[in-house]
Amino acid sequence: MAEALRIGIAGLGTVGASVVRCMTEKEAELTRQCGREMALTAVSARDRNRDRGIALGNAQWFDDPVELARTAEIDVFVELVGGSDGAALAAVKAALHAGRHVVTANKALLSKHGVELAGIAEEKGVLLNYEASVAGGIPVIKTMREALAGNTVSRVFGIMNGTANYILTRMEDEGLSFVDCLAEAQRLGYAEADPTFDIEGHDTAHKLSILTSLAFGCRISADDIYMEGISNITQADIRAAAELGYRIKLLGVAQRTDSGIEQRVHPTMVPTHSVIAQVHGVTNAVAIETDILGELLLSGPGAGGNATASAVIGDIADIAKSRPGFQHGPVFGRPAKKLAPYKKARMRAHAGGYFIRMTVHDRAGVFAAIAKRMANNDISLESIVQHADGGLPSEQKNVILVTHETTEAAVRKAVDGVMQDGHLVDKPQVIRIERAT
Amino acid sequence: MAEALRIGIAGLGTVGASVVRCMTEKEAELTRQCGREMALTAVSARDRNRDRGIALGNAQWFDDPVELARTAEIDVFVELVGGSDGAALAAVKAALHAGRHVVTANKALLSKHGVELAGIAEEKGVLLNYEASVAGGIPVIKTMREALAGNTVSRVFGIMNGTANYILTRMEDEGLSFVDCLAEAQRLGYAEADPTFDIEGHDTAHKLSILTSLAFGCRISADDIYMEGISNITQADIRAAAELGYRIKLLGVAQRTDSGIEQRVHPTMVPTHSVIAQVHGVTNAVAIETDILGELLLSGPGAGGNATASAVIGDIADIAKSRPGFQHGPVFGRPAKKLAPYKKARMRAHAGGYFIRMTVHDRAGVFAAIAKRMANNDISLESIVQHADGGLPSEQKNVILVTHETTEAAVRKAVDGVMQDGHLVDKPQVIRIERAT
Numbered sequence: 101m102a103e104a105l106r107i108g109i110a111g112l113g114t115v116g117a118s119v120v121r122c123m124t125e126k127e128a129e130l131t132r133q134c135g136r137e138m139a140l141t142a143v144s145a146r147d148r149n150r151d152r153g154i155a156l157g158n159a160q161w162f163d164d165p166v167e168l169a170r171t172a173e174i175d176v177f178v179e180l181v182g183g184s185d186g187a188a189l190a191a192v193k194a195a196l197h198a199g200r201h202v203v204t205a206n207k208a209l210l211s212k213h214g215v216e217l218a219g220i221a222e223e224k225g226v227l228l229n230y231e232a233s234v235a236g237g238i239p240v241i242k243t244m245r246e247a248l249a250g251n252t253v254s255r256v257f258g259i260m261n262g263t264a265n266y267i268l269t270r271m272e273d274e275g276l277s278f279v280d281c282l283a284e285a286q287r288l289g290y291a292e293a294d295p296t297f298d299i300e301g302h303d304t305a306h307k308l309s310i311l312t313s314l315a316f317g318c319r320i321s322a323d324d325i326y327m328e329g330i331s332n333i334t335q336a337d338i339r340a341a342a343e344l345g346y347r348i349k350l351l352g353v354a355q356r357t358d359s360g361i362e363q364r365v366h367p368t369m370v371p372t373h374s375v376i377a378q379v380h381g382v383t384n385a386v387a388i389e390t391d392i393l394g395e396l397l398l399s400g401p402g403a404g405g406n407a408t409a410s411a412v413i414g415d416i417a418d419i420a421k422s423r424p425g426f427q428h429g430p431v432f433g434r435p436a437k438k439l440a441p442y443k444k445a446r447m448r449a450h451a452g453g454y455f456i457r458m459t460v461h462d463r464a465g466v467f468a469a470i471a472k473r474m475a476n477n478d479i480s481l482e483s484i485v486q487h488a489d490g491g492l493p494s495e496q497k498n499v500i501l502v503t504h505e506t507t508e509a510a511v512r513k514a515v516d517g518v519m520q521d522g523h524l525v526d527k528p529q530v531i532r533i534e535r536a537t
Numbered sequence: 538m539a540e541a542l543r544i545g546i547a548g549l550g551t552v553g554a555s556v557v558r559c560m561t562e563k564e565a566e567l568t569r570q571c572g573r574e575m576a577l578t579a580v581s582a583r584d585r586n587r588d589r590g591i592a593l594g595n596a597q598w599f600d601d602p603v604e605l606a607r608t609a610e611i612d613v614f615v616e617l618v619g620g621s622d623g624a625a626l627a628a629v630k631a632a633l634h635a636g637r638h639v640v641t642a643n644k645a646l647l648s649k650h651g652v653e654l655a656g657i658a659e660e661k662g663v664l665l666n667y668e669a670s671v672a673g674g675i676p677v678i679k680t681m682r683e684a685l686a687g688n689t690v691s692r693v694f695g696i697m698n699g700t701a702n703y704i705l706t707r708m709e710d711e712g713l714s715f716v717d718c719l720a721e722a723q724r725l726g727y728a729e730a731d732p733t734f735d736i737e738g739h740d741t742a743h744k745l746s747i748l749t750s751l752a753f754g755c756r757i758s759a760d761d762i763y764m765e766g767i768s769n770i771t772q773a774d775i776r777a778a779a780e781l782g783y784r785i786k787l788l789g790v791a792q793r794t795d796s797g798i799e800q801r802v803h804p805t806m807v808p809t810h811s812v813i814a815q816v817h818g819v820t821n822a823v824a825i826e827t828d829i830l831g832e833l834l835l836s837g838p839g840a841g842g843n844a845t846a847s848a849v850i851g852d853i854a855d856i857a858k859s860r861p862g863f864q865h866g867p868v869f870g871r872p873a874k875k876l877a878p879y880k881k882a883r884m885r886a887h888a889g890g891y892f893i894r895m896t897v898h899d900r901a902g903v904f905a906a907i908a909k910r911m912a913n914n915d916i917s918l919e920s921i922v923q924h925a926d927g928g929l930p931s932e933q934k935n936v937i938l939v940t941h942e943t944t945e946a947a948v949r950k951a952v953d954g955v956m957q958d959g960h961l962v963d964k965p966q967v968i969r970i971e972r973a974t
Contacts, residue, residue: 249854417686
């Protein structure tokens, strides 16, 4: 049998502790699968004395993760420190420069420095694996990087934030407000005290930026992502969506268009009977559309210590199965030096269907005025629903439009026009519709 | 750049032609991804003169696939001949013995000879890749073999036959009979002239046997699979299922139980709101339940030239990225020599919920007699529905029971008892219920 693979883990929080626990419990099976032992030889974390309920054996302790990354006693450096810069970045760079393979679960780090780190890894001939950084335990990186070789991706989209999906699921199931569902999610530990990062789409955007690079062979560009969160989604939207055969999900979508690559994170209407519409609660799902294969969908646990640990261990096992001198494929599907510059598509050029919900004063001519604004902007309508909503005063009505494919620019212009006409009680709600099977 | 990977393809039917076409069209991208060229250097097929609309370039022609498998001019032998024995088996063995990597899409071959072939591949230090053999383009082999390292699988199940799923979907959507939907599927080319292999579960069983080995580290045992097809599913079943919140799918299920491993293929009730229930038409899906990760579901195109070619090309690319001296993980997750004997669980010990539909003579005491038979076998009922079915004479009624978890043995005994009581118009329909999220 080959020599043991020596592993150093920096960061022993929930994920780090799960990785150590699972590797200990599955030692024999992992050895059988990989043809060599996985030995935890070094660890680093903030507090040396904390009881984490895990067996660290004879692993050497490092107070500084950068020192751990540099030690000659490890073959693989597992970065579970977190954060886009600071210790995580310094340690990963140190490990790569020292010729160590790296496994990381750090989406923030990769979305900011991924291309640079990939360049170092490829130059040094070591692996940089990051399955856990996107959609937790779902093997979307492996699928895109390996299984879909030769496929040209046209679109990748998914539910990549469990907190937001949990809140939307509860709003739909229980008829509760966004605020109540958020409070519940916080009570259950599914949402942070400051939930901005999850519910406003930042977390999804980080993950999407990584998938975009893999999908389109371009440099990562997380700053160019159009972003809308779910905090202004109301029960009126959820009910209207259901009535029209849709469900609302916070999606990250990356799509190749004639004018460039769209990257967007926003609440999205997906058909009720699509597979992705059945992805409930904290579960994640990613769909990939390609020319050769067609549409592939992967769903599963997107977060949590064990699900993330599963992906980290899969990444380590891939390294254990490799041998010295082995060259894997490039980190982001094509060599870092050959990743194309990111060419951003203008959001105003986005083409698709739209759901527009307006609360109007119930008086003669309102409907005609709205219809005229749509027609003037070449927007044709798939359905129009008008009804009294339980929550509205009797002199107000909800008008809901679903458009055929049109452009973002046309919708914005039409909606501005309707607002100028003075028939609206408040700002209209505009939600993009996404094709899904 | 490394030397080109020399590829020999035996079999130029729909899949073989797709592989050649896609490799030609994506040559530059594949080279970028793999760091070396993929060169088609040899082919073999039945008819040398047939126009397949593909460019074979300078590839050497072999009339005999075994000769092709043995030539020193290839590094990888791609077997797309088909069949569990004969030329396919001889050629794959010849290639492995000659030290060539092998890629195959042949489920019949693997379900019969997989363990033996894995043993040869491992002894020779070459790769045997077979992603396309199960669920077409869905990367379920890669996921189970690589991504889920360290996970202990408790259950794997899926829709693995597009023909059967197409027929069930049409029966549900259009209210047509099985016979009419089968005829339509044949007209559209989704079903063979002799559809037995697809609709009676044999095809699903072949695929399931491969997943079972990967899931549980045991030898492949396709002959031990319990099998029921879909040809006796009626509109009455489909309607009753819908009424009770279920959909009927032909599933292959492999599950670890206290008494051994269950492998079964049969029509199954899955909850209408589960993700797998939304997998319509010819689409396939596989769900994997593990201890560390939880439940993962993959869905996508399960057949067709391009989807299968996508998996074949992914397998070739994995070989292209490897280098001489590189040892991959074992073919079936653990070394062939260490695969455990298959320990079959008795079908009568199967535990689960059951749907039982009986057409009864509408007279006093029938209900009481049925209820007594159930109670005598310790079967408790989750729901009971009795109604007049449009298709039945007025003196007959449909009685539908959904049981709580019970055993196959108890259900068979209870149903035998009900039949002896003489109240039934014909044989009861018994369909197992499968948990799915």
